[in-house]
Amino acid sequence: MRRRILDEAMRLFAERGFGATSLQAVSDAVGIAKPSLLYHFKSKTALRLGVVDDLLGSWKDVVPQILAAATSGENRFEAALDEVLSFFQEDPDRARLLLREVLDHPAEMRARMEQHLSPWMNLVTDYIRRGQKEGVVYADLDPEAWVMHVVSQTVATFAFTQVGEAVLPDDASYARRVRELVRVAHRSLFRTEPTAPPDKD
Amino acid sequence: MRRRILDEAMRLFAERGFGATSLQAVSDAVGIAKPSLLYHFKSKTALRLGVVDDLLGSWKDVVPQILAAATSGENRFEAALDEVLSFFQEDPDRARLLLREVLDHPAEMRARMEQHLSPWMNLVTDYIRRGQKEGVVYADLDPEAWVMHVVSQTVATFAFTQVGEAVLPDDASYARRVRELVRVAHRSLFRTEPTAPPDKD
DNA sequence: CCTACCGATCGGTAGG
DNA sequence: CCTACCGATCGGTAGG
Numbered sequence: 001m002r003r004r005i006l007d008e009a010m011r012l013f014a015e016r017g018f019g020a021t022s023l024q025a026v027s028d029a030v031g032i033a034k035p036s037l038l039y040h041f042k043s044k045t046a047l048r049l050g051v052v053d054d055l056l057g058s059w060k061d062v063v064p065q066i067l068a069a070a071t072s073g074e075n076r077f078e079a080a081l082d083e084v085l086s087f088f089q090e091d092p093d094r095a096r097l098l099l100r101e102v103l104d105h106p107a108e109m110r111a112r113m114e115q116h117l118s119p120w121m122n123l124v125t126d127y128i129r130r131g132q133k134e135g136v137v138y139a140d141l142d143p144e145a146w147v148m149h150v151v152s153q154t155v156a157t158f159a160f161t162q163v164g165e166a167v168l169p170d171d172a173s174y175a176r177r178v179r180e181l182v183r184v185a186h187r188s189l190f191r192t193e194p195t196a197p198p199d200k201d
Numbered sequence: 202m203r204r205r206i207l208d209e210a211m212r213l214f215a216e217r218g219f220g221a222t223s224l225q226a227v228s229d230a231v232g233i234a235k236p237s238l239l240y241h242f243k244s245k246t247a248l249r250l251g252v253v254d255d256l257l258g259s260w261k262d263v264v265p266q267i268l269a270a271a272t273s274g275e276n277r278f279e280a281a282l283d284e285v286l287s288f289f290q291e292d293p294d295r296a297r298l299l300l301r302e303v304l305d306h307p308a309e310m311r312a313r314m315e316q317h318l319s320p321w322m323n324l325v326t327d328y329i330r331r332g333q334k335e336g337v338v339y340a341d342l343d344p345e346a347w348v349m350h351v352v353s354q355t356v357a358t359f360a361f362t363q364v365g366e367a368v369l370p371d372d373a374s375y376a377r378r379v380r381e382l383v384r385v386a387h388r389s390l391f392r393t394e395p396t397a398p399p400d401k402d
Numbered sequence: 403c404c405t406a407c408c409g410a411t412c413g414g415t416a417g418g
Numbered sequence: 419c420c421t422a423c424c425g426a427t428c429g430g431t432a433g434g
Contacts, residue, residue, distance in 0.1 A: 019221025106363035145381035180346035
């Protein structure tokens, strides 16, 4: 039951925001009475924290896959980026909830992100710095800022599926934005040509 | 008075979100009674639309400056991007409100953005396509998707000032993110070296 | 997990 | 621009 509450709350918080979602709306979606929900989560704030913990927990599960992709095999860059992309692609509400949380609780999320991101951030930026010494990565690139850039652009791409279509009105709008995101990330990182060059239409 | 209501409502909506801001909170911030606020704006929804219209209206004023910067003088690229950057830099709440509106009302904002962006979007993308024919811009770049990328990254950079600091913990975090944004935009657009190359520290 | 219920606050109206 | 007030809904509790 806790699982079902978290799922419905996640969906509603991502869609309408925490402040615009009542406990009644969540319990209706689950199919239980409001006091029953408050047995599982003592307060609305406790429910919010439960949802955020759940999201960051599922992110933690993906980190090893990202690191594995980034440190072995060919096309390490594409493989690692694909892992980040598919995390949000799997459920775009993850991107929407993350954006809302960062807007609603910047200080709190700053601390949590630091905690959840720093382990793999350091590995990725070390890797980039090695590439800079070898001359394959631009020397004037700021590793931490570049990773933030790529991650936040990924979140934005999936959070704003619909709005992207306003400017890219064809039905391939989503695919175009993802492809351009990958292209921009690649071109801004490597001084050399892509191993597998992006299709040019 | 209408002006003061719009300013305070904008601030509060950007900070806490529309659903988490009561009319009482807005009227308190302005220093009037709640029914007085409802004389100027018939409903909470009318207030929201007033705030959004005001924001998009101020964007409209910047568009000519962007186009002027983009089509004359040297370093047209840097000059045009600077105009977009300074619009949000002037008041980061613009970025926050925009993000929230797009999350809360994707269909509505899609229509409004299309209306407010398409005039200059077409001019900018035409310009990029000319650059592609001349060979200075990457041929595999997707002009509309690229502009969306740069704009949304600008919005994200200013909306999430605090969270950026979690990963870039020094006190130059904000400047680093802006510089990297400009660098990424440049490197992903031009095949050639920058006219004024980014400092490499 | 439920019914019944709490005080506080919500958006909005009446009337001046 | 105000006071006074409305029904509805809010988050949360009592008690079983």
